[in-house]
Amino acid sequence: MSVQSSHGHTHAKGPQSLRLTKGAKKVLEVLERTEELSSAQDIHVALRSEEESPPGLTTVYRSLESLVQFGLVQAVDFGDGERRYEMVKPGEHHHHLVCEKCRDSVHLDQCLVQQLEESIQAKYKFEVRGHILEIFGLCENCQNAMAATGKK
Amino acid sequence: MSVQSSHGHTHAKGPQSLRLTKGAKKVLEVLERTEELSSAQDIHVALRSEEESPPGLTTVYRSLESLVQFGLVQAVDFGDGERRYEMVKPGEHHHHLVCEKCRDSVHLDQCLVQQLEESIQAKYKFEVRGHILEIFGLCENCQNAMAATGKK
DNA sequence: TGGCAAATGAAAACCGTTTTCACTACTGAA
DNA sequence: TTCAGTAGTGAAAACGGTTTTCATTTGCCA
Ligand SMILES: [Mn+2]
Ligand SMILES: [Mn+2]
Ligand SMILES: [Zn+2]
Ligand SMILES: [Zn+2]
Numbered sequence: 001m002s003v004q005s006s007h008g009h010t011h012a013k014g015p016q017s018l019r020l021t022k023g024a025k026k027v028l029e030v031l032e033r034t035e036e037l038s039s040a041q042d043i044h045v046a047l048r049s050e051e052e053s054p055p056g057l058t059t060v061y062r063s064l065e066s067l068v069q070f071g072l073v074q075a076v077d078f079g080d081g082e083r084r085y086e087m088v089k090p091g092e093h094h095h096h097l098v099c100e101k102c103r104d105s106v107h108l109d110q111c112l113v114q115q116l117e118e119s120i121q122a123k124y125k126f127e128v129r130g131h132i133l134e135i136f137g138l139c140e141n142c143q144n145a146m147a148a149t150g151k152k
Numbered sequence: 153m154s155v156q157s158s159h160g161h162t163h164a165k166g167p168q169s170l171r172l173t174k175g176a177k178k179v180l181e182v183l184e185r186t187e188e189l190s191s192a193q194d195i196h197v198a199l200r201s202e203e204e205s206p207p208g209l210t211t212v213y214r215s216l217e218s219l220v221q222f223g224l225v226q227a228v229d230f231g232d233g234e235r236r237y238e239m240v241k242p243g244e245h246h247h248h249l250v251c252e253k254c255r256d257s258v259h260l261d262q263c264l265v266q267q268l269e270e271s272i273q274a275k276y277k278f279e280v281r282g283h284i285l286e287i288f289g290l291c292e293n294c295q296n297a298m299a300a301t302g303k304k
Numbered sequence: 305t306g307g308c309a310a311a312t313g314a315a316a317a318c319c320g321t322t323t324t325c326a327c328t329a330c331t332g333a334a
Numbered sequence: 335t336t337c338a339g340t341a342g343t344g345a346a347a348a349c350g351g352t353t354t355t356c357a358t359t360t361g362c363c364a
Contacts, residue, residue, distance in 0.1 A: 021310085023311075040351080040352080057313085058312075058352095058353085058354090061351095077231045077284075081233065081350070082351065100281060106276055113287060124258055127290040130288040131286065131288060132230075133285045135265060136282045140277035173342060174343090175342075210343070233351085235320085309360105309362090310360085310361085311360070313357095313358085314355100315354100317352105317354065318352080322350100326343105328344100329343090330340080331339090332338100334335100334337090
């Protein structure tokens with residue numbers, strides 16, 4: 001990994017070089033060890049409880065913005081008003097199966113949309129640049145739990 | 153169409169019967185003749201400019217909520233903070249190709265996700281109940297316009 | 305070490321949406 | 335027809351995540 005501190009070093013890849021600021025570094029640390037998706041506020045809370053002098057919420061937002069732009073982090077939209085973030089393999093992205101009951105999510109290994117880009121291009125003459133895709137439902141556990149107790 | 157006034161009539165289909173209120177009727181009228189997606193505020197503005205005594209914004213929101221629940225209207229999420237709405241064939245839904253330049257959108261005729269539900273079920277034991285999917289990029293016109301003038 | 309641009313954070317602004325609550329219009333029973 | 339209970343409505347306030355503002359701090363560099 002060639003991401004470095006703000007002391008002059010920049011990441012080699014990406015559309016534009018990233019200067020990893022102090023705040024962004026801490027944000028990334030939180031995401032690095034977090035399995036689930038985290039909102040900006042989640043991250044802020046986490047930092048507050050473990051850093052002697054935690055970055056402010058504003059800095060968390062700014063850090064996320066640059067990390068996303070840089071391709072190290074992806075923003076995920078569940079359609080509730082709160083964006084969530086998670087680390088991704090640099091430049092990659094993926095989607096989720098989100099359980100509406102327990103809120104746990106399965107990280108899908110392949111993107112359904114990417115493999116359709118050419119056909120969309122061909123059929124609609126539309127140049128695909130991005131997309132959002134998240135699938136909601138019930139995970140196996142919650143299906144069973146539901147079957148055990150009352151329905152619905 | 154069996155949707156009727158609130159004077160005792162209800163829609164035959166749908167998970168629950170809808171009593172179409174005065175406000176909801178006006179909202180539906182706007183959506184009926186609108187090709188593009190409309191936000192709640194768009195609808196409110198439209199009504200203000202044409203109704204003698206237009207429903208308040210609150211009523212527009214409430215109407216949309218029941219129309220969506222009823223399956224006559226779908227809510228579309230572009231990931232900017234503003235939900236948009238459009239009429240759909242009762243109980244159906246679809247997704248879009250949204251041009252980032254001119255904001256025009258192509259209404260897709262088939263849902264990529266629905267046809268994958270069984271395989272998701274099988275592979276992940278996940279019961280799909282809903283999803284969001286929107287594709288962003290450049291429509292043919294804007295691609296050409298861009299090619300003509302400077303890039304990007 | 306002084307100068308400057310970048311980074312930071314507290315507070316305020318933003319903005320779509322939801323809630324509250326008082327009022328009005330309707331419905332259905334008497 | 336009356337009237338009371340119920341559903342609908344809307345103005346205003348609250349909400350909540352995010353962005354902006356702007357004054358202050360940090361730290362790189364000459
Ligand atoms: Mn993920
Ligand atoms: Mn559409
Ligand atoms: Zn994808
Ligand atoms: Zn679909």
